[in-house]
Amino acid sequence: MTSKRHFVIDTDPGTDDARAILIALSCPDVEVKALTTVVGNTSALQAARNGLRILQVAGRLDIPVYVGCTKALLGGVLDSITIYNGTDGLGDVPDPNAPNDSAIQPEHAVTALLRLSKEFNGNLSLVAIGPLTNLAMAIRLDPDFGTRLKECFIMGGNYRGVGNITASSEFNFYHDPEAAYVVLNQLNCPITIVPWETCLAHSLPWDIYYKIRSVGTPKAEFLKSVEACFLRNNLPSGRKDFMLADEFVMAIAIDRNVVKNSSTVYATVEVKGHQTCGQMVVDWNGIMGKRSNVTIVTSIDDALFRKMLLSSVDCKDETLL
Amino acid sequence: MTSKRHFVIDTDPGTDDARAILIALSCPDVEVKALTTVVGNTSALQAARNGLRILQVAGRLDIPVYVGCTKALLGGVLDSITIYNGTDGLGDVPDPNAPNDSAIQPEHAVTALLRLSKEFNGNLSLVAIGPLTNLAMAIRLDPDFGTRLKECFIMGGNYRGVGNITASSEFNFYHDPEAAYVVLNQLNCPITIVPWETCLAHSLPWDIYYKIRSVGTPKAEFLKSVEACFLRNNLPSGRKDFMLADEFVMAIAIDRNVVKNSSTVYATVEVKGHQTCGQMVVDWNGIMGKRSNVTIVTSIDDALFRKMLLSSVDCKDETLL
Amino acid sequence: MTSKRHFVIDTDPGTDDARAILIALSCPDVEVKALTTVVGNTSALQAARNGLRILQVAGRLDIPVYVGCTKALLGGVLDSITIYNGTDGLGDVPDPNAPNDSAIQPEHAVTALLRLSKEFNGNLSLVAIGPLTNLAMAIRLDPDFGTRLKECFIMGGNYRGVGNITASSEFNFYHDPEAAYVVLNQLNCPITIVPWETCLAHSLPWDIYYKIRSVGTPKAEFLKSVEACFLRNNLPSGRKDFMLADEFVMAIAIDRNVVKNSSTVYATVEVKGHQTCGQMVVDWNGIMGKRSNVTIVTSIDDALFRKMLLSSVDCKDETLL
């Protein structure tokens, strides 16, 4: 019998985090050991509350949720952003039946990450779908943190200088460029990155989006409800597709076959630039003479990915895709 | 009768500059009014000597050559590079019959640029195929310089963060990032850029290269001679193609049909970054709220371009391509 | 009965740290609750070993020593420096009777700092005489850390741009500029800084130094032994005085009367500059519009300070001064 894979999800939900977490929870081979939260789409505390609501929809309140860093490593230039997912990060549709704060673990997310890395030494996959502050803190507290991880999956950064929060920077990396710098350079475990350009290239056609949301399951209804704000905010700009992000890296963490193309290279993060602060810097030709430290996913298998997306809302009717 | 177009070529030859200049000289519709030189592949003075040799091969020593800036705007972090085209920038195969220095104009290149912009007010196309120091100096001396140009074509920068001299920066921009910043932001005339990634994507297959070099004309023999150093330096690394750069932008300056794809956007240059100094920064989605200032050529018509390359060495046998 | 004051000393001994710690231990009103160590003059682990040796000389092995961060917040550009105090930070004169590593506490220094701040809520004085990495980590793990401190004393930075490790930067701040930035801006407790220029202005005349070292007490003998390396390294350069640093801020932490002049201002730390990375930036005239966050000590009472220095080696003969 194959034992399950152990995941920890470091997250700042965010509706894309919500979808990513539901993908993980729908995968029978994966056991999510914890959610650890970080400031990003919303505050670290609100992120934990959001995490609990997502777990509740999936009937998995047994999974512990830990609150992590409330600010970026240097304090941060950004407040949490509200233009996508509202003030609370989940579309500002509070649930009166949401778990209360006593359901949040008292342990700090960074301490929890360190402890779990020891408990599941060599068998823990870390999926990081928010700013990388908690991970950088864990590294700095314990330089061996990464060596105890099996692997790390990150949604963040960019590989062609295309930004979403500044012209050159992707939100997760820009929110804490120094943390991203520390993680890429000092985590010392296999790192797989889904950068922003890959998300842009694999956005979901609206017709598929609407079909997936019409299946009537509680998870689909929950997502439809929390995504309404995002749709209101983003439809007027006439995007031809529904943008996804964290979902891709979760799907890849579960099944490497979702990766269609990738490059294993040395990459780091600009922390000093005026225009480019937070941009990922990729040394495609080995000019820096550094060992490869990341695998950058440049394209994904849409069909396989979309099946996982469908499955994550408890629907198996693949004719919808 | 259509009057000829007037070109000034700002250059640091460089074997790719040599090929680009020969392309311009082979075009019956174009009148090259001057070469202005700048430190880059070699010193500004040596660049002028190289310019004279190139003109001599084409029997065009009537075209004046002006020496420009001997250092980058801030003094520069790079000396001229010798790893591609040797110490003298033209493969270190000096010609005993080369014109002597008295053939170089006494006027400074920057002054010459300003004067020519007035003489051919509105009818001068500037093709910049070296670091942009002279152009930035002309702008600073006379803010109206660019408004008197018809257009400016630049080989330099990158649009996906792919570098050749650092991991993130292309040589011409990295050699003088501040000048590139000034030119992109303050030239105030239509600017067309051929960035490094486009050069990478349209390199010349070796078989075509060798055919073009076997045609036996004096120009082909000259280029073969000065390119030998580059081939020695670069073949061992096993490149599957012959890399071109300045030639593309010259071909485009002559015939816009060489452009297959392009984007008109706002772009600037990072001058402060630690990893990214000299990188071009492209605001694909208008996040900075600036007006478009450049047209970035992202792909070219290989067939049309290669015909021009062949023609530039006085060969019309298109079956070679 | 007045209760004792509680100190925690965050340190990277260092011979000046050794003298500073002995000053604290010689003060009857002060109870040193812990040493926490950080990479700087030597590794964090070796710093803990050095701390134990210093405590042993003072017969105070009851004071717990915690190992802290092994690298600066971003990983650091400096290795620990050996030009002053040798490889081990204490002059490379190992003591065969030194305590062994089992005497070091298993708890991490950052966790210990957080715990102690709770145990002695409002009654803990933190004296930081190394790079500020541990403090920045404590702040990021718990934003309320500083509000539970009574006060913080820091040796580090500069107020007139005079550096010792670079032209513009003092060692402790340069070793971890980002941590210094976080501490000054986000600690949220009264901060007193002794900057490098103040140390320079109050160095110890050699004759007094030699008199204090000739008193024959075990502490004086210990210091003489560990300082020999520093003297060898620094005498040839002909300094007219013996340089002190950490001692000043410890004396001030014990007795505010040691401060002769000070300014309470807003100060921050440059983390991006090319020449000035790690420099303290003082807004003397309130141009930034920020609230004062530090008191910078600009001159000290030499006589009072030197009495404490003498007393710290168990000598009361003030005629030596």
Next chain:
Amino acid sequence: MTSKRHFVIDTDPGTDDARAILIALSCPDVEVKALTTVVGNTSALQAARNGLRILQVAGRLDIPVYVGCTKALLGGVLDSITIYNGTDGLGDVPDPNAPNDSAIQPEHAVTALLRLSKEFNGNLSLVAIGPLTNLAMAIRLDPDFGTRLKECFIMGGNYRGVGNITASSEFNFYHDPEAAYVVLNQLNCPITIVPWETCLAHSLPWDIYYKIRSVGTPKAEFLKSVEACFLRNNLPSGRKDFMLADEFVMAIAIDRNVVKNSSTVYATVEVKGHQTCGQMVVDWNGIMGKRSNVTIVTSIDDALFRKMLLSSVDCKDETLL
């Protein structure tokens, strides 16, 4: 017979420039060969108009005035500032009898500087009392520019990190940090700098100021008139003295005895810092291993200076001081 000394004054008048120019014009040993203007206190063109008015008051319209750079080397982050000397830089009290623009030379200031450096090769003293853009441009156009100067005097920068326009930067250097960087590092002639802290330390007591302005000469009346705006703007803030700046360096250029203390050191300018951009960086202890390039004046002879100030308004009654 001793021949006169030849001065060129590069300036952005500014009431302190006005006083400085009048000091130069009142010195019988000095022949002012030209004013060259630069954007700073006002536009380069308005600065030339102001220069003409100042020359007119002194009956010296024979001295040519050249307009220089209209923007800083990179384009600049500052517009000209109006909070001190109003919109026109001379207190917004236009003179209907001011010379008209035809009195301005057609030659560009940078070209004029280069030409004059050749005409008076080795015998030209350059006094720079505005942003250093013109000087940097002259250096970049002709690397030998400075070697033909006898010496250069600069009001600008700071030596203890005290700023007036930002917390860390003095106005002239901050207005064009890159130009200041180029001039300090690449002018290659003896450079004497009066930094901001020295100006602060030698400001003029109000009683002396008012006495000097009450002497009734045309020059005093002119200055009183143009200074009124400055007084209105600055008196409410309760400064206890009248601030001077450009006057000091002019006095020193005329008579070295005005210097009481100075240090000859290597100094450069931070061009990348976030907080410190434009700050002068002084390597007091030779850590950078560079040759000394500037003499920084740290204190001046008030009595001697004030005599020159009095004399500059055609008054010899030294009992006023």
